[in-house]
Amino acid sequence: MLMKMTGDNNITEVARRTRRRRTGAAAKKPTVADIARAAGVSTATVSRALNKPDAVSAKLRNKVARKVRELGYVPSGAARALASNRSFTIGTVIPTLNNAIFAASVDAFEETLSRHGYTLLVTVSNYDRPHEIEQVRRLLERGVDGLMLIGLDHPEEVWQMIERSACPAVAIWGHNDKPRVPCIGFDNAAAAEHAVDHLVELGHRRIGMVAGLSFGNDRARARRAGVERALAKHGLPVVPALFTEKAYSHDYGRDGLTELLSHGAPPTAIMCGNDVLAMGVMFEARDRGIAIPDDLSVVGFDNLPITSQLRPALTTIEVPSVPIGMASANAIVAYLTDGSPIQSKSFPAPFVMRATTQSVR
Amino acid sequence: MLMKMTGDNNITEVARRTRRRRTGAAAKKPTVADIARAAGVSTATVSRALNKPDAVSAKLRNKVARKVRELGYVPSGAARALASNRSFTIGTVIPTLNNAIFAASVDAFEETLSRHGYTLLVTVSNYDRPHEIEQVRRLLERGVDGLMLIGLDHPEEVWQMIERSACPAVAIWGHNDKPRVPCIGFDNAAAAEHAVDHLVELGHRRIGMVAGLSFGNDRARARRAGVERALAKHGLPVVPALFTEKAYSHDYGRDGLTELLSHGAPPTAIMCGNDVLAMGVMFEARDRGIAIPDDLSVVGFDNLPITSQLRPALTTIEVPSVPIGMASANAIVAYLTDGSPIQSKSFPAPFVMRATTQSVR
DNA sequence: TATTAGTATGTAAGCGCTTACATCGCAAGG
DNA sequence: CCTTGCGATGTAAGCGCTTACATACTAATA
Incomplete structure (x- = not known):
């Protein structure tokens, strides 16, 4: 022996x-x-x-x-x-880090997670669907204990992988009655609708929109849908030529204004899909000598820090990015800790009235 | 049997x-x-x-x-x-995601890594040193194959852990002759110095600085050092009251200008530690009726996209964030793949002359 | 004092892969 | 026809932990 x-x-x-x-x-x-x-x-x-x-x-x-x-x-x-079959790691795939609003959410998400001993695995999809599938697969391979996705618009493969792996997941940023996974966000459509209500109250009748790209982006789509719904509600026509979709940059915002202006009856107010586009619209208006808000009212979306510093300060919609990030992290941690199911949740997205909107002349 | x-x-x-x-x-x-x-x-x-x-x-x-x-x-x-003793995972700890410049670098870093089959583990230190140590420890525990750090200013414990673990690491953003790990970045001091040269050429003699917080931040320190070096080089005094350090926000930039203006002989030109502070200075100047560049020249640092849209457009320094991100990723992957040692590297940081600088009156 | 609960350790069996080494064929060379 | 060699497979030993179960104690109960 x-x-x-x-x-x-x-x-x-x-x-x-x-x-x-x-x-x-x-x-x-x-x-x-x-x-x-x-x-x-x-x-x-x-x-x-x-x-x-x-x-x-x-x-x-x-x-x-x-x-x-x-x-x-x-x-x-x-x-x-x-x-132990636990990695104390949470994965996320976001379209890009290069977007202040996502960054704020992810920052808050990471911080909360970290406080509970979890580490965040960040991957980026670059708005590319096949790439997103690949990233989710990798995260799952890595054995993440949970998953955070941005928005509700994801390839079917992604949902299937999540379901098969039985990995708890949460989608942030959106709002939906029957999401594939619990969803912590806010009602993009309602927020946009509310902004248009305000414009209509100010007497605007020709309202245009420089929206974000809606393909594969339910937030952009919801915001646009909210605008159209509001218009319909007030008995105003949805003029296709007054709606355009643009990628995320100041220059595209400028292009958007240029486009809407080329219409025979240009809008007196423009709702924008996000603040960056709104700023682009403002910059273009400034260069063209169009006075905001005297000649044109503009509303943004996101309430980036800089918008309050512009003159006129941009009227916009506050996105609860930090609460969303924290709530999602807490929900996942709670689920992992004591099995409490992840509940969908919607935060308010307050309208921030500043100086780029005014009664139509 | x-x-x-x-x-x-x-x-x-x-x-x-x-x-x-x-x-x-x-x-x-x-x-x-x-x-x-x-x-x-x-x-x-x-x-x-x-x-x-x-x-x-x-x-x-x-x-x-x-x-x-x-x-x-x-x-x-x-x-x-x-x-296999390989995780195909690279870790990074950054001060915050909520900073466009870091985000751009990390984005590029992640994308390059991903292309080579690696996944990025992102953690955030929130500019807190103990927290940073904790995050590095966790990454190492997770068995990352490589590490990316921002800047050269890190707690001794961090360096020791990296050395003990024999984990390849790269520090980005800085520039140093004898870094603890290879360093891929640019010469912050030289870039700042160059900007001041330009100001002096325009005839400015009273040059102030609204710098970023230098504690635990070698980049901010280097930029400030570059300014002081330039001043000395041109035989100009470094007036302490004309130098202030501020955290990263527009409002702090405004405070910075207010502070420098309270000096008996206010500066005719202000060099800023970053574009956000520079924009703050511009906003404050605008609200005070100080004309830029007629009454005051301003130079930023980072070349954020929006700076070119401002009027006057901000003169600033371009930071090669995307090249840095890509180069660091490639260096780590190359090391992991065929053992080629990681080389320090410095990219140029071009001076972007726009409209906020002008000869002193 | 014998018995019963606990409580604090130890033992060892995995977790799901990778990989050194052993085998096994099979084609080419003698 | 028998080696020799080499590429394609199989075998099985870990990688460094966690944890169910067994065991050894201790203290309280009858």
């Missing part, structure tokens, strides 16, 4: 050494086994001392803690994830 | 079932073993078919691929990482 053990140990040792050479690591990093040996306890005790301290006597707990420090032990996340 | 095997199998089966109940998974997800069984090959062949396709005959490769599809097999990243 003793001999057998010795033999086994030798074999093990040889294997270890081989492995070591293979991976090329010079000084092997310590493992639970090393800590256990050094502290004179079992690996189970080490694991418990680290993960559920009160299941271990104070004496051993301290001894383990000391050895951990002495040897500079760093647990292996991969091994832990494999053994 | 046969009986023994049967016995073993039973034990295994019982264990499996127990485990299954423990993890609570309803329908077990398929593993390599399932694919191997279904395809009538060994697990090794499955692994090879998936990871190094040309080591396997076309026939088996296809059979495996088919079964993978049929069973909806998704490899486990954790198991793969544990067994």
Whole structure:
């Protein structure tokens, strides 16, 4: 028996050494086994001392803690994830980081997650659907404990992968009665509708829109739909030539204004799909000598910090990006912690009246 | 022998079932073993078919691929990482996502990484040093294959952890002769110095600065140092009252101008630590009726997209954020792929002359 | 004092992969 | 026809953890 053990140990040792050479690591990093040996306890005790301290006597707990420090032990996340089936990692795929509003949400999301010991895995889709599918697949492969998606508009494959993997997910930013996953956001359409109500109240009758690109973007679509709904509600015509969709940049906003202006009966007010487009409209108007709000009323969407500094200050809609980010993180953590189901939730998106809107002359 | 095997199998089966109940998974997800069984090959062949396709005959490769599809097999990243000691994951800790310039770099970094099959793990430090240490520790625990840090100013613990873990790292954004890790960025000081040269050429003698917060921020410090160096070079005094440091917001920029203006001999030109502060200065000047550039010249730093749309358009310094992001990603991937060492690199940061600077009256 | 609960440890079986090494064929060379 | 060699597969040993279960104690109860 003793001999057998010795033999086994030798074999093990040889294997270890081989492995070591293979991976090329010079000084092997310590493992639970090393800590256990050094502290004179079992690996189970080490694991418990680290993960559920009160299941271990104070004496051993301290001894383990000391050895951990002495040897500079760093647990292996991969091994832990494999053994426990939990990675303490949440994944997200966003269209781009390069957008202040998403960034604010993701920032808040990450911070909340981090406070609960989770790490955020960020991937970017660049508004490319196949790429998005790929990114979700990778996140799932990586064994994320949860997933956060922006908006409700995602390829069917994405939903299927999420369902098959039984990975808790939350979609932010949107608002929908029957989302494929719980949805924490706000009612884009209602917010846009409300802004148009305001314009109509001011006497505007020819209202145009420079919307964001709606393909694969339910927020942009909802905002546009809200505008059209409001117009219909007030018995105003939806003139196709007064609606245009543009990508996200000041210059495209400028183009948008140029386009609407080319119509025989140009609008007296323009609702924009986001603040960047709205600013573009303002810049173009300024360069053309069109006075805002005297000649043209403009409303943005997002309430970027800079909009309050412009002159005239932009009337816009506040997007609750930080609350959304925090709420989503909390919802996922709660689900992971005690199984409380993730509830859809809608935050208010207040209308921020400033100086770019005025009664029609 | 046969009986023994049967016995073993039973034990295994019982264990499996127990485990299954423990993890609570309803329908077990398929593993390599399932694919191997279904395809009538060994697990090794499955692994090879998936990871190094040309080591396997076309026939088996296809059979495996088919079964993978049929069973909806998704490899486990954790198991793969544990067994291969590679996670195909790169970590980064940035001060905040909520900053267009970082976002642009991270975006480019992620995209490049993704193209090479790596996933980006983003964490945020919120400019908090202990928190940064914690985040680096977590990334290392997660077994990232590489690390990207912003700037050169990091707690000693961070450097030590990186060194101990032997994890390849790159610091971006800065520029230094003897960095602790390779550094891909640009020379902030030289860029700022160059801008001041320009101001001096225009005849400015009283030049102030609204700098970014320099604590724990080598970029802000370098920019300030560059300004002071330029002043000294031209034999101009560095008047402490004409230098102020402010956090990152338009309002702080406004405060900065207010502060410099309260000096008996206010500056005729102000160099700003970044564009947001510069815009704040411009907004405050506008509200005070100070004409830019007639009464005051202003220079920003970063070249945010909006700066070209302002009137007057902001003179600023272009930061090569996208090249930096791409180069860092490529450097790390190259190191991981064929061991080519990561080289420090400095990109040019061109001076963008626009309309906020003018000869002193 | 014998018995019963706990409570604190230890033992060892996996988690799902990768990969060193052993085998097995088969084609080419002697 | 028998080696030799090499590419294609299989075998099985880990990777570093977690955790169900067994065991050893201790203290309280009968």
